[in-house]
Amino acid sequence: MCGIIGYIGSKQAIPVLLDGLKKLEYRGYDSSGVGIVCSSTHKLDLRKMHGKIHNLEKLIKDKPVGQSSVGISHTRWATHGAPNKVNAHPHFDCSKKILVVHNGIIENYEDLKRTLIQKGHKFVSETDTEVISHLIEQNYNGDIFEAVKKGIRHLRGAFALGVICSDDPEKLVAARVGSPLIVGIGNGENFIASDVPAIIDKTKKIIYLKDGEIATITRQEVLVHTFAGKQVKPKVNIVKFDVDAVKKQGYAHFMLKEIHEQPEVLAKIIKERIHGNRISLDGLKLTEKQLKAFKNIYIVACGTAYHAGLVGKYVIEKLASIPVSVDAASEFRYRDPIIDNKTLIIAISQSGETADTLAAVREARSKGAKIISICNVVGSSLSRDSDGILYTHAGPEIGVASTKAYIAQIAMLYLLALKLSSHTDKISERARLEIIKELKTIPSLYKDILKTKGLISKIAKKNSHFGCFLFLGRNINYPSALEGALKLKEISYIPAEGYAAGEMKHGPIALIDEYRAVVCIAVQSPTYEKMISNIQEIRARKGKIIAIATQGDQTIKKHSNHVVYVPRTLDLLTPLLVALPLQLFAYYVSVGLGCDVDQPRNLAKSVTVE
Numbered sequence: 001m002c003g004i005i006g007y008i009g010s011k012q013a014i015p016v017l018l019d020g021l022k023k024l025e026y027r028g029y030d031s032s033g034v035g036i037v038c039s040s041t042h043k044l045d046l047r048k049m050h051g052k053i054h055n056l057e058k059l060i061k062d063k064p065v066g067q068s069s070v071g072i073s074h075t076r077w078a079t080h081g082a083p084n085k086v087n088a089h090p091h092f093d094c095s096k097k098i099l100v101v102h103n104g105i106i107e108n109y110e111d112l113k114r115t116l117i118q119k120g121h122k123f124v125s126e127t128d129t130e131v132i133s134h135l136i137e138q139n140y141n142g143d144i145f146e147a148v149k150k151g152i153r154h155l156r157g158a159f160a161l162g163v164i165c166s167d168d169p170e171k172l173v174a175a176r177v178g179s180p181l182i183v184g185i186g187n188g189e190n191f192i193a194s195d196v197p198a199i200i201d202k203t204k205k206i207i208y209l210k211d212g213e214i215a216t217i218t219r220q221e222v223l224v225h226t227f228a229g230k231q232v233k234p235k236v237n238i239v240k241f242d243v244d245a246v247k248k249q250g251y252a253h254f255m256l257k258e259i260h261e262q263p264e265v266l267a268k269i270i271k272e273r274i275h276g277n278r279i280s281l282d283g284l285k286l287t288e289k290q291l292k293a294f295k296n297i298y299i300v301a302c303g304t305a306y307h308a309g310l311v312g313k314y315v316i317e318k319l320a321s322i323p324v325s326v327d328a329a330s331e332f333r334y335r336d337p338i339i340d341n342k343t344l345i346i347a348i349s350q351s352g353e354t355a356d357t358l359a360a361v362r363e364a365r366s367k368g369a370k371i372i373s374i375c376n377v378v379g380s381s382l383s384r385d386s387d388g389i390l391y392t393h394a395g396p397e398i399g400v401a402s403t404k405a406y407i408a409q410i411a412m413l414y415l416l417a418l419k420l421s422s423h424t425d426k427i428s429e430r431a432r433l434e435i436i437k438e439l440k441t442i443p444s445l446y447k448d449i450l451k452t453k454g455l456i457s458k459i460a461k462k463n464s465h466f467g468c469f470l471f472l473g474r475n476i477n478y479p480s481a482l483e484g485a486l487k488l489k490e491i492s493y494i495p496a497e498g499y500a501a502g503e504m505k506h507g508p509i510a511l512i513d514e515y516r517a518v519v520c521i522a523v524q525s526p527t528y529e530k531m532i533s534n535i536q537e538i539r540a541r542k543g544k545i546i547a548i549a550t551q552g553d554q555t556i557k558k559h560s561n562h563v564v565y566v567p568r569t570l571d572l573l574t575p576l577l578v579a580l581p582l583q584l585f586a587y588y589v590s591v592g593l594g595c596d597v598d599q600p601r602n603l604a605k606s607v608t609v610e
Ligand code: F6R
Pocket: 302, 303, 304, 305, 306, 348, 349, 350, 351, 352, 353, 354, 357, 400, 401, 402, 403, 486, 487, 490, 605, 606, 607
């Protein structure tokens, strides 16, 4: 979603801001803008443009702004009002003394706008953000920090703000509620940003602002206060990931790079979390006694993380016999879930900033549940809202379509299920050890799958003309089918539906004719033969079959137009394998169709509004 970067230092602000904006492109956006304090006149100036950042760069080249070493900038993912130049951020107040960039949504903006208009303020955009500029102006009495502090008291909703003021040209003001915002500490220069990749090549010293905090930032100093005005001593974190992690490193796209990182990601999780045959879940902060006491589990998550949660349900119920419900986080709190202090919530989120997941967690907490999270981004809002946290440490995921984070989430769920299984006698110790042993081999199996990418690319090319795809799986690979369909639709824009194969006869079979392609996950499992029957039903109706099968399966060739093989493993672990060909298939279809793989239209990497 929207991205913010602000700078105060001794360098020219525009190149720093444009560079930071480019690093935030992955979040998804449809317009962008910069606002600066002119060094000589102290006046504010701005440039805004619809579309990609190169449009903004061109505008600045054609119509340069004055010299400046203080500025704020923004990539906007449209919510209120079309993605055009006027609605792009930053937004001025009436006097053009104040400029604001904003991430989030102001829920009461219509009421505020009405009141401000009655007081004589003139609005130019359709955005909710513009009320913030005018509210600050309304409360301005010569001190921009005080004006921001007073103005934001009226806001309802989520916001991360960056503010500059021509009367106080040596200062950035930043504040947050609900939307992430960080302050980067440099040497004689400081930054604000919506996330770490925007500034990781400039500083590794980061303050994660907390909800309800406001920062005033000069070249030399960062002061943090609560909205109530109490000064707080912020924790300065040294972030670990290195600059190369946010570069493509020779891959055509971040998505392809991240697909190839999966062996390493999984191997790292195994190394960190499995010691001999012992599973170590440091970060959970739950005693064995507490773990034993849970009677039921809710998994809450969105999109791909929700699909990981569905795999988790199968695994936890199978290994530990604890009932698990998986909810789309956006629905969870509206259905009055039955929760008490014997309920464990597992929230799954790559970014840790997904508004729906955060809201679900807060709802569950208010009802007395314990919250643990599986999360990739260290220091995210979710990590702060959880009792325990299992970091996946998959490294920054830049491609909008989640790949390595999904594998890491599933891996964590296997480990959690194995841990919980040791408290029940659902499976024998021998079976537990066999799963652990097999899990350790999966990273090496990935290498074989990645070798099939040439074949997958050919299959993608041959089939990308189909206007609609079905993805079918059974049992533990039903979630894999959902995830395969999501990957394809989000980056190629081809309608794709994931179904439990057994459900096909109850509706989707009506779609099948010679113009449909069906991706069937038909790996060796107790439901393999049933899957073959489903495939035959599709073939009888002239549908084209792309099968994902287990190496050595010759039978499947008779029934399929194309087969991609994955190595043999335990049935329970197959979701870890089949994800890769599905990701590669979506990737090559998208490339073949000339789509924007890493930044698909309308999507945002981190969905910070509900
Ligand atoms: C799909 C995708 C999204 C995210 C979803 C949740 O490829 O990336 O569906 O999985 O928006 O995001 P996180 O995991 O950050 O909560």
